[in-house]
Amino acid sequence: MQSHRSSQAPRYAAAVPHEEEHRDITSGGPRAAIFGMSDGLVTNVSLILGFAGAHPAATVVRLAGLAGLVAGAFSMGAGEFLSMTVQRELFERELDIERRAIRDTPEGETEELVEIFRKKGLAPELARRLAIEVMSNPELALETHAREEFGVDPSALGSPIKASSASFVAFVIGAFLPLLPWLIGSGGGAITWSIVLGGAGAVTLGAVLGRLSGRSWWLGALRSLLVATLAAGVTFAVGRAVGAG
Numbered sequence: 001m002q003s004h005r006s007s008q009a010p011r012y013a014a015a016v017p018h019e020e021e022h023r024d025i026t027s028g029g030p031r032a033a034i035f036g037m038s039d040g041l042v043t044n045v046s047l048i049l050g051f052a053g054a055h056p057a058a059t060v061v062r063l064a065g066l067a068g069l070v071a072g073a074f075s076m077g078a079g080e081f082l083s084m085t086v087q088r089e090l091f092e093r094e095l096d097i098e099r100r101a102i103r104d105t106p107e108g109e110t111e112e113l114v115e116i117f118r119k120k121g122l123a124p125e126l127a128r129r130l131a132i133e134v135m136s137n138p139e140l141a142l143e144t145h146a147r148e149e150f151g152v153d154p155s156a157l158g159s160p161i162k163a164s165s166a167s168f169v170a171f172v173i174g175a176f177l178p179l180l181p182w183l184i185g186s187g188g189g190a191i192t193w194s195i196v197l198g199g200a201g202a203v204t205l206g207a208v209l210g211r212l213s214g215r216s217w218w219l220g221a222l223r224s225l226l227v228a229t230l231a232a233g234v235t236f237a238v239g240r241a242v243g244a245g
């Protein structure tokens with residue numbers, strides 16, 4: 001359907017890349033999982049070192065780390081669920097419009113496909129034959145229109161529950177790492193181990209992400225370590241300054 005495409009093109013342009021990210025998560029996308037873990041790691045390393053910098057009792061640091069883990073995981077999970085649900089509803093509504101157009105004005109939709117196939121470089125007769133063939137199968141017709149017009153695969157809209165639980169779990173794993181030393185020990189030893197585990201985690205996640213993105217693993221590791229160090233360093237300094245005052 002031509003009319004809704006032109007009027008809503010900007011919204012699709014914004015929504016489609018986001019949908020791609022989500023699809024990564026629902027298909028167990030390792031990239032999304034690594035990002036979630038990295039989020040949890042950086043958040044909690046910063047939070048824990050920020051509290052530790054103020055030299056409170058170990059129980060306070062432990063409580064802060066635990067609160068950071070729970071709050072962050074729920075916030076990530078809830079945010080993922082809401083954005084995914086809204087997006088699904090949006091795409092489903094657009095699919096409905098397309099489905100109705102295919103049913104009610106098949107001639108116009110056929111012409112639209114002919115145009116799309118011709119733009120891809122097919123000869124006019126072949127484009128028409130292909131368009132007629134596609135339009136003879138309602139499911140295939142809908143899928144083709146959806147893909148070509150707004151880049152969505154109707155069978156892969158993604159599940160909000162799956163996406164949100166994946167985000168939740170990934171964040172928990174990342175946030176748990178720097179918290180672990182405080183469940184066992186306290187003081188300078190726990191601070192050191194939080195830094196070591198946080199640093200090792202950041203390097204590992206960065207390296208894996210670098211490999212998954214097809215870049216060099218050590219560059220990814222270095223960048224991830226730098227970001228984590230910067231975040232943790234700033235909160236440590238703030239904690240120290242406020243704690244001393």
Ligand SMILES: [Zn+2]
Nearest residue numbers: 001109112145
């Ligand atoms: Zn259409």
